[in-house]
Amino acid sequence: MRQAEAHAPLEAIPGARVLIVAAPYYRAVVDAMAESAARWIAQAGGVTARIDVPGAFEIPAAIALHEAAAPFEAYLAFGCVVRGETSHYDYVCGESARGLMDLSLKGTALGYGVLTVETLEQAMVRADPAGHDKGGEAARAAAALIALKRRLRA
Numbered sequence: 001m002r003q004a005e006a007h008a009p010l011e012a013i014p015g016a017r018v019l020i021v022a023a024p025y026y027r028a029v030v031d032a033m034a035e036s037a038a039r040w041i042a043q044a045g046g047v048t049a050r051i052d053v054p055g056a057f058e059i060p061a062a063i064a065l066h067e068a069a070a071p072f073e074a075y076l077a078f079g080c081v082v083r084g085e086t087s088h089y090d091y092v093c094g095e096s097a098r099g100l101m102d103l104s105l106k107g108t109a110l111g112y113g114v115l116t117v118e119t120l121e122q123a124m125v126r127a128d129p130a131g132h133d134k135g136g137e138a139a140r141a142a143a144a145l146i147a148l149k150r151r152l153r154a
Contacts (some may be wrong), residue, residue, distance in 0.1 A: 010040065010043060010044050010140055010143055011044060011140075011143040011144050011146070011147035012044055012045055012143075012147070013041070013044045013045050013046045013073075013143050013146045013147060013150075014045035014046070015045065015046070015047075016041070016044070016045065016046035016047070016073045016074065016143075016146050017046065017047055017048075017049070017072045017073050018041050018046050018047070018048045018049075018072055018073060018074045018075070018076060018139075018142060018146075019048070019049050019050070019051065019063075019066060019072040019074075019075050019076070020034050020037060020038065020048055020049070020050040020051070020075075020076045020078060021050075021051055021053060021059050021062050021063055021066075021075055021076065021077055021078070022034050022050060022051070022052050022053070022078045022079065023052070023053050023054065023055045023056045023058065023059055023078070023079035023080075023114075024052050025055055025056075025079070025080065026080040026082070026120065026123060028124070028127075029080045029115065029120070029123045029124060029127045030078045030079060030080060030127075032124075032127040032128060032129065032135065033078045033113050033115075033127045033134055033135030033138070034050060034076070034078050034135060035129075035135070036127075036129040036133055036135035036136045036139070037076050037078070037111065037113070037135040037136065037138055037139035038050075038139075039129075039136075040135075040136050040139035040140060040143070041139050041142070041143065044139075044143045046073075046143070046146070048076075049072075051066075055079065055092070056079035056080070056081050056092055056093070056096045056114050057092050057095060057096055059077045059079060059096055059099070059100065059114065060077075060096060060099025060100050060102070060103060061099070063075045063077065063100070063103055063108065063110070064099075064103060067103070067108055073109065073146050073149075074108075074109035074110065074111065074142040074143075074145060074146050075103075075108065075109070075110050075111070075142070076110070076111040076113060076135075076138050076139060076142055077096075077100055077110060077111070077112055077113055077114055077138070078113040078114065078135065078138070079096070079113075079114040079115070080114070080115040080117065080123045080127075081093050081096075081114065081115070081116050081117070082117055082118070082119065082120055082123065083116075083117070083118050089116075093114075093116045096114055097112075097114065100112060100114070107149075109142055109145035109146050109149060110141075110142065110145070111137075111138030111139055111140075111141045111142035111145075112138055112141070113134050113135055113137070113138035115127065115134060
């Protein structure tokens with residue numbers, strides 16, 4: 001059983017538009033998450049589009065810009081930050097997560113898939129759809145939030 005299947009059932013979200021915002025510095029990792037997420041969203045009845053940004057730090061800004069100009073029903077944030085020898089890792093991880101949380105607390109439906117790892121090997125295990133499937137987990141979270149927002153509006 002894939003890791004994501006151990007969680008709550010996938011919510012149906014017919015017609016939902018979901019934007020994948022990807023920082024493809026570690027392309028194989030991010031593409032694996034994005035592709036898995038797109039499959040989960042399609043299975044739930046939604047459609048995805050994708051944009052790429054330079055790095056994880058830029059993901060919250062890209063989502064905020066889309067929310068203001070051309071909103072989607074939810075967003076999936078995908079990136080990978082591997083710890084290096086300096087404190088840069090801590091700033092990028094913390095500020096990216098804070099920016100995404102700020103958006104979610106303002107009502108933006110988000111699926112969080114920014115991996116913060118010690119090694120690229122750890123990232124690959126977490127991104128692998130046959131492993132931890134963090135892309136699938138993010139898609140399921142976004143679908144749950146879309147469904148919640150729809151119920152609250154009804």
